[in-house]
Amino acid sequence: MGFSAADWAAISLSLQLAAVTTLILLMTGTPLAWWLARTRSRLKGAVAAIVALPLVLPPTVLGFYLLVAMGPNGPIGGLTQSFGLGTLPFTFSGLVVGSVCYSMPFVVQPLQNAFASIGERPLEMAATLRAGPWDRFLHVVLPLARPGFLSASVLGFAHTLGEFGVVLMIGGNIPGQTRVVSVQIYDHVEALDYGQAHWLAGGMVLFSFLVLLLLYSIPARRGDAGLRFSA
Amino acid sequence: MSSVTNSNAPIIADFSVRLPASSDGAGSESFELRLDESLPASGVTVVFGASGCGKTTFLRALAGLQHIESGYLQVKGETWHDEKSSLPAHRRPIGYVFQEASLFEHLTAAGNLAFARKRAVVPVTEHDMREVIALLGLGDLLRQRPQQLSGGERQRVAIARALLIKPELLLMDEPLAALDQNRKQEILPYLDRIRAELKIPMIYVTHALDEVTRLADHLMILSQGRVRACGPISDVLSRIDVPGLLGEEAGAIVEGRVAERDKEWHLIRVDFEGGKLWLRDGGEAMGQEVRVRTLARDISLSLEVDQASSILNRLPAEVAAIAEDADPAMALVQLVVGEARLVARISRRSVAQLELSPGRPVWAQIKSVAVLH
Known part of the structure; x- marks a missing residue:
């Protein structure tokens, strides 16, 4: 036994999806988390709630709306078509869009907690040491928030790997394009091929455990956001 | 902004600052600091008052950390704040020492000093660096992380870091308040040497008058957001016309x-x-x-x-x-x-x-x- 060629294709696709999604989320989630951590705007509550929605919504609901939005008559679909990109459902790019929405809170919240726990003082200190806003962000905030970035990356990556419902809704089940590990496991079970399912499912359990072990074994430090979920 | 730096020109502070009621949880009422004073931009000026009198707010307004509601601030002939514009904190040539030694936790003592050196008002030479390290006795501490230093040592690093900015004005917010008596005695001689050797004008905020009376040339007494007395220290201390001043x-x-x-x-x-x-x-x-x-x-x-x-x-x-x-x-x-x-x-x-x-x-x-x- 062991992994079949199709299993390996699914594993490779899952890893690619998780890597691309995490990268995009770190780039978009950092300014969003910074804004959420520092703003006094009245919109803060609403924005934080929207970011956290995937935590409570069934993935099918999220997947359904994304499918509609990215379809030929949806706003995102219209946009992608006008750029000559076709529509996104049932493509890898579509999965990336879905995963970014789905895993957003797992990246934004650890970052937001990390930024909030830095507090005002190091920034004021840096300002009196003649560091401008970008300088302060790059040389004070980023290094102090490093544990938060680690948490965010690990959680974003692991959560994207474990995604199933959204993928099924918007990606379907196309080998090598949208058939990720979780869908592959579903297929094995549907086909009553429990042996193959065990290999992949067991692999996922082991991988997830190791990732979380890594996360929880890092000694708590100032600025560590860990797995606290709060808006 | 005027850019004429005149080392003899005073600090002209004619402004008001309003703090909303809940900003620090200290009081349920909003607080207003209003002053119209001219302070010499030389020697040591001590700003004295009970807690809540507005002395830290005053210092933060000088540094640009506190928004000035109205008025103007001019330092050595240069306008730092007026009705039209305000120089951001990171463009003001100041050194600031906070009450609790606020070092960057992600950097060693040497890293904290280097942070200032890179951003100094004028280039810091190797000689300057050695001088400041010797002045504050930091030779053996440079490789330590802030968490490994005692309170007094951290404060000495923080003072050295403020000096390496090569500031035109050194602002000190009760730098000894968080230290015990022995640690205070450990820091005071260094402050003496800064005053005598570096001759950087210093504004020193404290609620303990004895702490720095020997350093002070000038004294400003604040109470409830207003200046009660201001002048050369021997004049202010021998004044009797303000009941309950001291x-x-x-x-x-x-x-x-x-x-x-x-x-x-x-x-x-x-x-x-x-x-x-x-x-x-x-x-x-x-x-x-x-x-x-x-x-x-x-x-x-x-x-x-x-x-x-x-x-x-x-x-x-x-x-x-x-x-x-x-x-x-x-x-x-x-x-x-x-x-x-x-x-x-x-x-x-x-x-x-x-x-x-x-x-x-x-x-x-x-x-x-x-x-x-």
Whole structure:
């Protein structure tokens, strides 16, 4: 036994999806988390709630709306078509869009907690040491928030790997394009091929455990956001 | 923005700052600091007041960390804030030392110093770097992380870091308040050396007047967001026209020189313009210039010299002015002794019984005198 060629294709696709999604989320989630951590705007509550929605919504609901939005008559679909990109459902790019929405809170919240726990003082200190806003962000905030970035990356990556419902809704089940590990496991079970399912499912359990072990074994430090979920 | 830097020009602070009610949780009422003062941009200016008087807010407004609501701020001829624009904190040539030693936790002591050096107002040479490290005795601490340093050591690194910005103005927000007595004594000599060797104008905020009286040239007293008194320190400390200005801390300082040492009785004699004072020998060098503090409550007055008394110091003086103290039983009497001024705090009944009035010669009996360390 062991992994079949199709299993390996699914594993490779899952890893690619998780890597691309995490990268995009770190780039978009950092300014969003910074804004959420520092703003006094009245919109803060609403924005934080929207970011956290995937935590409570069934993935099918999220997947359904994304499918509609990215379809030929949806706003995102219209946009992608006008750029000559076709529509996104049932493509890898579509999965990336879905995963970014789905895993957003797992990246934004650890970052937001990390930024909030830095507090005002190091920034004021840096300002009196003649560091401008970008300088302060790059040389004070980023290094102090490093544990938060680690948490965010690990959680974003692991959560994207474990995604199933959204993928099924918007990606379907196309080998090598949208058939990720979780869908592959579903297929094995549907086909009553429990042996193959065990290999992949067991692999996922082991991988997830190791990732979380890594996360929880890092000694708590100032600025560590860990797995606290709060808006 | 005017860009003419004039080292002789003062700090002109004519502004108000409003803090909303809940900003620090200290009070439920909003707070307003309003002042219109000119401070010398040289020497050490101490800003004194009880907690909540607005002294930290004042310092933060100078640094650009606190939004000024209206008014203007000019430092050495350069406008830092007016109605049209405000220089952001990171463009002001200041060094700032916070109450608790705020070092960057992700950097070593050396890394903290390098952070400042890279961003200094003018380039910091190797020689400057060595000088500052030696001045604050940091040689052995450079490789340590902030968490490994004691409170006093952290504060010394923070002071060195502020100096490496090569500031035109050094702002200190109670840098000793979080330290115990021994640690304070550990830091004070370094502050002395900064004052004497680097000659950077310093504004030093404190609620403990004795802490820095020996360093101060100028004193500004704040209470409830308003300036109660401001001027050269010996003038402000001998003022009696503001009741309750200093409370139990009231008392003048006298500057003099150690002129004689009495080995048998462990005393030294300090001569000042107006007389001599004997005080306990604290190991001061002969000829050393010292500041001596006489608390108003430790001075009593008599019309005749009383030799049969344990009082060591009796000085012929003349009453200059009498004012009511905040305490209805007490009065403050300003005395002229030669060129110096002293303040005595005595009961109002004594003022009446001795028939004290301006111009009347008296003997000032000084129960205790302390050299300011």
